[in-house]
Amino acid sequence: MKKILAYMGPYKWPAIIALAFMLVELAVELIQPLIIGKIVDEGIMKGDMTYVVTWGSIMMGLGLLAFAAGITNSFFSAHAAQSFAYDLRIALFKKVQSLSMPNFLKFPTSALITRLTNDVTQVQQVFFMSMRFMLRAPLVVIGSLILVFFVNVELALYLVAPVPFLLLFLWYMVKKGGQSFERVQRTIDRVNRVIQENLQATRLIKAYMRGLYESSRFVKIAQKLRDNTSRALQLMEIVQPILLVVMNAALLIIIWFGAEQIQARSMPVGDLVAVINYALRITGNFSMFSFIIVLFARAKASADRMEEVLAIEQATTATTLNPTKENDAEVTFERVNFSYVEGKEILKDIDFTLRPREQIAIMGATGSGKSTLLQLIPRLYDATAGQVTVEGVPIAQWPVAALREKIGFVPQRSLLFTGTIFDNIVWGKKDATLEEVEEACKKAQIHDAIMAFDDGYQTRVGQKGVNLSGGQKQRIAIARALIRKPAILLFDDSMSALDIQTEEKLWAALQKEQATMIVVTQKVHTAQATDRVFLMDDGKIVASGTHDELSKTSPLYAAIIESQQEASAHV
């Protein structure tokens, strides 16, 4: 909560000014009854029209003042609340962007999305309303309580006596409500998740006609959201009746003892009437109070959730290393072990050195650790034992951005973003010119296909884009890597959807790249074109050597070759 409150800091002046204007409004509101009383007593009762007109005008003037103050308040409070939310959102987003992959994966996507939109909105609303009117209710209550003491101390004590208990009760309810609303927000996460899954898997769901099944799955979660929300809100509904009962009981006690005092002639009737009036005003403000408590409990839940993200400590590596501009990257793995979950080693004792500009292929069964090995190089994950070095420097000592700057990584799934093809390719290099983009696309063998679209490079792709074939997406992702002119190129089985001719042309183009290259592949003829082939099995490199060497020495490699040659034999 504290961390979140700190984001209000920069807007304390607009907030204070807004509150000041609110106080002006409140003051006018409190003075008005007095003026009305005067107009009635002195003006109307006595038939004094000038008095009515004079004080009527004053009242109008004050009304205008309150009006102006109220409108001005809008400008300040809107600015403070919106900017607070804006800052908070950006801080959250920056934090999310700065998380390491393992930390990042601690939160499901949907949980992060809810926090960045829905949770921020909840807190923002409370902040805004506090500056607008919510603080009024407590102020009226406090003011009235103080004024009662001036009227009659004994009766005032009856009125004040339950207040500490009520405060304790309210504090308890905020805590309790906070927990309930936390559950609500978590359910929203899950709603988000199911929808996201459904959107990602539209084709699969339609293919298997599982619309009804998905609906029934969703119904369960929607019910849960309904029930959790109802329960949280209904729990908070206890506040108002309890406040009312307690305060009204106090009121009746006051009347009872007040009557006795009057009986004993130790107090004028007017005083009792005044105390009763104040008591009524206090109870009148309590419905607003319960409203505030609900919002506050909800905001607290959201704030705590956001803090969870903001509180993650990020290990930063301070380095003084000046990266070279050369494209002569040597890459070594020194006895590297890796596991996502402790105790389950995905990579075991990986040890090799790649000469600058060497091209190697990694082959192996599905799940043997090929992709994981690649992801260690740009430090998406850190090795659990041993180290990876680039240009002779352990990557832990590299500034992360500089290291990744050197690398062109093409993942297994192409992952294009909403935007034009051009936008997606200049991802690799922000300031790239159209010529550079075209050059990269020509190398990636996608230029002609792009030009065939009506809008060429301005064709929209990604979630809101055109239907690209799997191979087209892969080649755009490859162009995105090539445009960086990286020293290290990593292909994670990213040519699987390319036909043989296209792949061969692509390879021919890649030969000219001045880069150390690691290609994860299933195809022997791709491996054949590289300098060395690593065979992986169960997290270990079980064999390495040139294609020719391996085909003679490794039975596994021979089996792979055989598996791929059979086709031609049959034709």
Next chain:
Amino acid sequence: MFKPFGYEPILTKDMLQKKKKQRDKASNMGATLKRIWHYVDEQRALLLIVLLMVVLSSGLQLLGPFLIGRLIDAHIIARELSGMATIIAVIAISYIVLSITLFLQNYWMIGIAQQTVYRMRTELFNQFQKLPISFFDRKQHGELMSRMTNDMDNVSSTLNSTFIQVFSSVLVLTGTVVVMLTMSPLLTLITMIIIPVMFIATRWITRRTGPLFKGQQQRLGTLNGMVEESISGQLIVKAYSQEERMIEDFTGKADELRHVGYWANVYSGGIPKVMNFLNNASFALVAGAGGILAVNGHLSVGTIVIFTEYARQFTRPLNDLANQFNNVLSAIAGAERVFEILDEEVEKEPHAKPLKERLAGHIKFDDVTFRYDVATEKPTLSNISFDIPAGKTAALVGATGAGKTTIMQLIARFYDVDDGELTIDGRAIETISRTDLRAQMAFVLQDPFLFEGTIRDNIRYGRLDASDAAIEQAAKQANAHQFIEKLEGGYDHVLTEDGGDISQGQKQLLSIARALVADPAILLLDEATSSIDTVTEMAIQEALDRLMKGRTSIVIAHRLNTVKNADFIFVLEHGKLLEGGPREELFASKGRYYDMVMQGK
């Protein structure tokens, strides 16, 4: 130009004028409310009880002070303590009953509101299931998600409180007006003068807040869309160290949201202020006019005094109503975005007839032309004709983007053909209902998707009533059994988001198992084994062969050994069928396919 805190004014004259032209759209608001009302549905009876509670609590709220007044007059001032206990007891009971009625009305209202929102939400989700694929091609995931959560939230919070408040305001208002009319119709009329002013002011503001609220929800949706993408694609963001760029993008979108949100707050904040002011004005009017009338002897002073009190009471509920108006508007903005989706045209099949018998699987394309987007000139498929006899396996080959996947999507009726005819077993595909058609198909798609859940449930997706034994059997055939056994919990291992903890190849194996379990008449394999190493592929080839036997299968693959068992080969290029026919014949004719095979060697 007035730019508070550097926020450019956002409402253009154009926007407002346009709004004016669409005057009939004003009824839109009513229509939207009516639609929300429709979702309240069977709870209307309970709602009636809630209203009854509101009447009761409003009455009790007046009764308390009234009784206290009586108590003061009759007992305290008169210094008559006897009988006071009874009245106090009555007051105490009335307060307790008041608390109970308040609690109950709110308690039930929350239930009603949440049930209503629940209905809207599930209907929106059902709608997602009914919309054609082409709808989803145009929409960002996160944007649609926002409608389900953020927009629904607006509706929810308004329904929770606004309904009761509006009703009780109307109640108090009616009561007050009745009393005022009996006292002095003339003064009542004078008090009413502010109503048109109020109306105009409210209209002036809501004409602005309406579009602003809508804009706010839209921006929030866009922001949600961006967040969803950037988080789903985090691997690439990091690998390319594009965090800065993402933050920049996000900042831009967050700024837009702040901008609209600012003006929405500013304008909507005006309503209560205007009301407050009019409140004061009306009092001054009554006092002034009343004073004149009193001086002329038309009215007694007492009447005026009481009347001014009522005039104040009259404006308070109006004030509340005006305040609630803002909430209603923001709920409408949210609801409209939900209804927008509900109004999208769903997949229709006017000519479809149910399919009782099992399909043989004879697939025929006759001069089929298709384009994804009607606006584009170039069709994705043009004049495709081929024939796949029942029970045969056909392979589609050709460069990427040639239209292979599109052909599959047409067979699955994800899209309908523009021109030409696609028949299955001699029946035009449009005459077969999608449900029945797909019930006899199984798919392994290019991008294998797995749901959050157990491995077992993911395989069972192919046939919901499949037994555990059948699932295991399918997994064994797909060569997935071994790795599944190694996972923690085996078949009950819970996969994280999109199977994040297993490899792409393993995902493909699972999706093959899913297809195996389905036991279809037509099998569609789109790059089903592209991420699987060839040794494993050989191992499952037998299972695939067995799977294909007796069913019509369509296979897309780049590895020629995957297509080696196909009976027919069709070579596509740029959306056209280059050549096609039985595999041996095609090979012998030494055309493109021959070239490809030779090159593969």
